[in-house]
Structure formats: C-alpha cells, structure tokens
Amino acid sequence: MNFILGVIAAIGAACLGVVALLGELVIFAVAGISHIFRPPFYPRLVGRSLMEIGFFSLPVVALTALFTGMVLALQSYTGFSRFNAESAIASVVVLSVTRELGPVLAGLMVSGRAGAAMAAELGTMRVTDQIDALSTLSTSPMKYLVTPRLLAGVIALPLLVAVADILGVMGGFIVATWKLGFNPNVYLISTFANLRAGDVVSGLIKAAVFGFIIALMGCFNGYRSKGGAEGVGAATTAAVVSASILILALDYILTQILFVK
Amino acid sequence: MSTPKIRIRGLKKSFGEKIVLDGVDLDVMAGTGLVVIGGSGTGKSVLIRSILGLVTPDAGVIEIDGEDVLRAPARRARELRAQIGMLFQNGALFDSLPVWENVAFGLLAERRVARRDARAKAIEVLAQVGLAESVAGLSPSELSGGMQKRVALARAIASAPAIMFFDEPTTGLDPIMGAVIDGLIVDCVKRLGSTSIAITHDMASAQRIGDMAAMLYNGRVEWSGPAPSLLTETNPVVAQFTHGRAEGPIKMALRK
Missing domain, CATH: 3.40.50.300 (P-loop containing nucleotide triphosphate hydrolases)
Incomplete structure (x- = not known):
C-alpha cells in the first residue's frame, strides 16, 4: 500500500513540477513581450541579436536548405518513377520546402546554433553576477537581455526561411535539370504553377513562431541557470532540446491550423 | 538621534x-x-x-x-x-562591452549623459581609480584581476551613489x-x-x-x-x- 502511495506521490510531484515550470515559462514570456511596448527601447541590441540569430546563421541554414532540396528531388524521382509520376517532382519539392522543410529545418539549425549560444551567454552572465549587476545599474535584465532576443528571433527566422525556401527550390532544380535530365523551363513552370502565396506565407508564419520559441527557450534556460559551468552546460542542453521538441510539436499544430481544411 | x-x-x-x-x-x-x-x-x-x-x-x-x-x-x-552602487565579488563586468561602456553603463541607463559624452566621463572616472585612458577601449577579459576590480569600482562610483x-x-x-x-x-567613499x-x-x-x-x-x-x-x-x-x-x-x- 505504501509503495503504491509512494508511486502516486512521485507522479503527483512530477506533474506539479511540470505545471510550475510551465507557469514560470509563461510568466517569463509575458514579461519579455510586455517590455517590447514599454520604454526604454534598445534598438542597438535588437540589431546585434539580429546579426547573431539571422546573419551568422545564414551559411548553415543555406547549406541545409540547398542539400535538402537536392536530396528531396533525388528521392522523389526514385519513388515517383515507379508510378510514372516524375512530373510531380517540382511540385513536391517546392511545396515540401516552403510549407514544411524550410521552417522546420531552419528552426532546428538556428536552435542548435543561436539558441544554444543565447542560453550559454545568459547562463554565464547569471553565474558571474552580470545579470544582478544589470539590476543594480537601473536596468531591467528582462528588457535588456530577453526582449531584444525575442524580437530578433521573430524577425530573423522568417528572413532566414525566405532564403531557405529559395535555396531549397534551387537545390531541387539543380538536381532535376543537371542529374535527372528535366527541361529547366518545364521544371520552373511546374514549380510555380502549383505554388500559392499562402504556402509561402504560412511557412513564414511558422518561422516567426519558431523564432520566438528558439529565443524564448534560449533566454529562459540561460536566465535561470545556476551552479557554475555545469549549470550553464545543462541550461544550454535544455535550451536546444526543449526548443527542438517544441518546434516539432508546434509544427504539427500549426500545420493543422494553417493547411488542413 | x-x-x-x-x-x-x-x-x-x-x-x-x-x-x-x-x-x-x-x-x-x-x-x-x-x-x-x-x-x-x-x-x-x-x-x-x-x-x-x-x-x-x-x-x-x-x-x-x-x-x-x-x-x-x-x-x-x-x-x-x-x-546604491555595488561592487560585486568577481567584478561582474559585462564581457560583451568595452571597459568604458561598462563604467558608463549606469549613466547611460539613467540617461544622465548622452552616448557621445559617456566615453569622456568614463575615462574621467577610470582616472579616479588609477587606470589610464588606454584601458577604456579594452575588453574586460584583457585585464588582470586587479584591473577588473578597479573597473568594477569605477562602474560602482560613476553615478556618485x-x-x-x-x-x-x-x-x-x-x-x-x-x-x-x-x-x-576609502578615497571614493570619502570623496x-x-x-x-x-x-x-x-x-x-x-x-x-x-x-x-x-x-x-x-x-x-x-x-x-x-x-x-x-x-x-x-x-x-x-x-x-x-x-x-x-x-x-x-x-x-x-x-x-
């Protein structure tokens, strides 16, 4: 009997822990967002974060998108040729990249790169008292450290995904025309014939949400890290893992909302 | 009393x-x-x-x-x-900012000086803790422990708390x-x-x-x-x- 009660108590404690963590996360997010609308503003910090999250992530996102488009064209050809449906490759590549692969892969790559960097930077600032020092210098750490990163995440990811969309389609085009013998003009016509503005816009909306999630998880985990180098490492890992899982889970939910009729 | x-x-x-x-x-x-x-x-x-x-x-x-x-x-x-001005145990200087911006941080946050005047003010305060102007543009990581403490002290006194x-x-x-x-x-507190x-x-x-x-x-x-x-x-x-x-x-x- 005691064993069963112990198990129930452990499950209850775990559930309470998860609810408390979610509560903290929501309060943290609301505080970060609320500072967007209240002065003072830090445009220089938003610019710096845009460079960190956006510009410096461009190479890794671009390469990921390019090779994904290339692989997608190759795999689609292998499968579709069995049903004489090779002509659908262009549509499959462009719709897969703009709706799904562009935002998700860019999100995962930026999470691994910029999200981890954010958590490590804020975590180090926390354990070396730099965040407390901000408070003693008449500066809100949330406003100074978190809000610019949240804003930059929401702005940078759609820009990165726009580039990823173009390069992903280009990757498919390169493989289709150079390796698989497609006519370039026919491939391009087929690409744009089946593409709707909504496909691209929905992908960009997903990207904005993912950008927010990456910045939020990076800042949240870094901001509350403790225990020196080990704590910073744990915060960095937690930031990447939680952001990646949330990106994949939210991708399903957003796809359900945006695409399924 | x-x-x-x-x-x-x-x-x-x-x-x-x-x-x-x-x-x-x-x-x-x-x-x-x-x-x-x-x-x-x-x-x-x-x-x-x-x-x-x-x-x-x-x-x-x-x-x-x-x-x-x-x-x-x-x-x-x-x-x-x-x-209240605070000198933290390990200095707690901001790694991402040069020394002068660390020193002038509170002044800039409180909008007491314009950004263009902040560097001159920071150099003035650095001199009060015995640091030369050449230090102003360095990163905190380029300084020795003693110099970091001085910069942290300069940051704490910059707003004349x-x-x-x-x-x-x-x-x-x-x-x-x-x-x-x-x-x-002792000098700073007395002054x-x-x-x-x-x-x-x-x-x-x-x-x-x-x-x-x-x-x-x-x-x-x-x-x-x-x-x-x-x-x-x-x-x-x-x-x-x-x-x-x-x-x-x-x-x-x-x-x-």
Missing part, C-alpha cells in the same frame, strides 16, 4: 529548510562605513542582496532614509535602490593589490560622502575600510562595534573568527 541611512529590523530569509538570516537587526548611519564579517554561508551576501532587491526576504524591515523598501510601491523602491556596497572587494587579489583597492575604496557596507573575510581590509563592524553568526548579528576594535574584541565568537583559531564556539557549532 538622527535616522540611520539604512535600518534593518528582524530580517529573515530561508532557502528551503536552511535558515540563512534569522532576525538580523542593523543600523548604518549616514556617512559611515560598516564592515560585515562572518563565516562562509552565514548570509552576508544574502543580507546585501536583500537590500538591493536581488533576494526577497521572508520577513523583516529594510529602511533606506526612513522608507521601507520592501513595502514601498515598486517605482519608489527602485528609486531608493537607485542610490549615496550608498555603496562592496562584496569581498579584496578576494582573489594579492595583499598589495588588496591594499591598493582598499585605499581606492562622495557615501554610506557603505562591505563584506569581507580579510581582517586587515575590514580595519582599513570600516568605521563600524558587525559579525553575523547563526543568522543573527552576534556582535557589532567599532571596526578598529575587531582584533581586540573579547567576544569568543568574534575573537575566534578574527584570529582564525580552529578551536572555539564556531567549530563547536559546526560539530552539532
């Missing part, structure tokens, strides 16, 4: 089951320097972090200029705490550099006419920078008195701590 600049009554703080502060009472008169001593984990840092608002106490009163910062509206509490806190200002420094930092602290609270384990430093001293033990103020009498105090807890004796009531307390 005049109102203390800082008045603390019945301050309590626990972390889980661990009681760190268990009813601390302290008065710091305007223009005086109080040194707080005590063993590791006795709540010295928690005490000044509570005054700064970085830690929320469980109970008690913290008054600055007669106003209770714990019960004041948030904006008023911020205004009261804005007159009415109250200054020093958290173990000489920790990690050699005795000569420690004495230099103490000298700078600004500030009220100060310093935490230290270094008895030589405590006597150099403090007018008054208080010892925390078991979550309370065990003893308070003039800092120069620290080494001659007969209270067994204070005497054991200041002379670094292995035998005495502090060790007995640890054995419990």
